[in-house]
Amino acid sequence: MTSTHHRLVIIGTGPAGYTAAIYASRAGLEPLVFEGSQPGGQLTITTEVENFPGFTTGISGPVLMEEMREQALRFGTKLRSETVEKVDLKCRPFRLTTNVGEYTTEAIIIATGASAKWLGLGKDLELSRHGGGVSACATCDGFFFRGMEIAVVGGGDTALEEALYLTKFATKVHLIHRRDSFRASKAMQVRTLAHEKIKLHWNKEITHLQTIRTENSFGEAVEKLSSLILKDTVDGGLSSLSVKGLFVAIGHQPNTSLFEDQLPLDPSGYVLVEKGSSRTIIPGVFAAGDVADHTYRQAITAAGSGCMAAIDAERWLGEQGQ
Missing domain, CATH: 3.50.50.60 (FAD/NAD(P)-binding domain)
Known part of the structure; x- marks a missing residue:
């Protein structure tokens, strides 16, 4: 099986993944985004979103996600409707296996979200x-x-x-x-x-x-x-x-099974990041959105953390001469 190499891979969409893609694309990183089994994340099953800034009369969740998706594509994001099945964070470059093929990357943004129970x-x-x-x-x-x-x-x-x-x-x-x-x-x-x-x-x-x-x-x-x-x-x-x-309200389950043996998780399974950033313990691996947030879990906070992750990744890649 042949593999392709990318500077930055984003796993997952939703407000965090798409926002990270928008910022990373505008920074010239040409990110590759894996949409997974539920492109757009949890907002695709939300009929009305009235608390996302900029929409005075509200907007449906699916439409909001489609707008974000198109915005990411406009700036050069490469989208793949593939599900990541395996990640190896112990090698450089990082290696990913999807249901279709294999990929390598210098940096990863984890935006796999959390699912309501x-x-x-x-x-x-x-x-x-x-x-x-x-x-x-x-x-x-x-x-x-x-x-x-x-x-x-x-x-x-x-x-x-x-x-x-x-x-x-x-x-x-x-x-x-x-x-x-x-x-x-x-x-x-x-x-x-x-x-x-x-x-x-x-x-x-x-x-x-x-x-x-x-x-x-x-x-x-x-x-x-x-x-x-x-x-x-x-x-x-x-x-x-x-x-x-x-x-x-019986809890949420962060979608972190891919990373259980490779990244530190909190007792509830959320990815641990450095305070005030999106950086994980592994240089070049970042996390954004609900996968690392058990407190707020809002579309706007997920989008904000997606922006943080893209900027953190851009700066880290720059430091590595990438």
């Missing part, structure tokens, strides 16, 4: 893809549920933070947890338990999502969440809970 019901992921009332990001989608009754599932800090945030919009937030105690910090628990808009549902798990057919603002027929079927984890009893929205 879903309930495994099938319907939850399906509804999240077309604005059907299910989401994994309160700060992204909470505004769309103003004046409605909604639910959050989870028991850690993320779930409680999401529930508290959503009280700004919802009339009531049902917090569903399969145990009788939270894993969240004590301070977060105190705030949650004291909030008048939050109703707790202990020892409950969601077994089914019920939906209705309705029309969206464009007059198109869509499927929307109408209620949850809950199972009591103690006695097995079933109950129904009517809500217009469900926020799944």
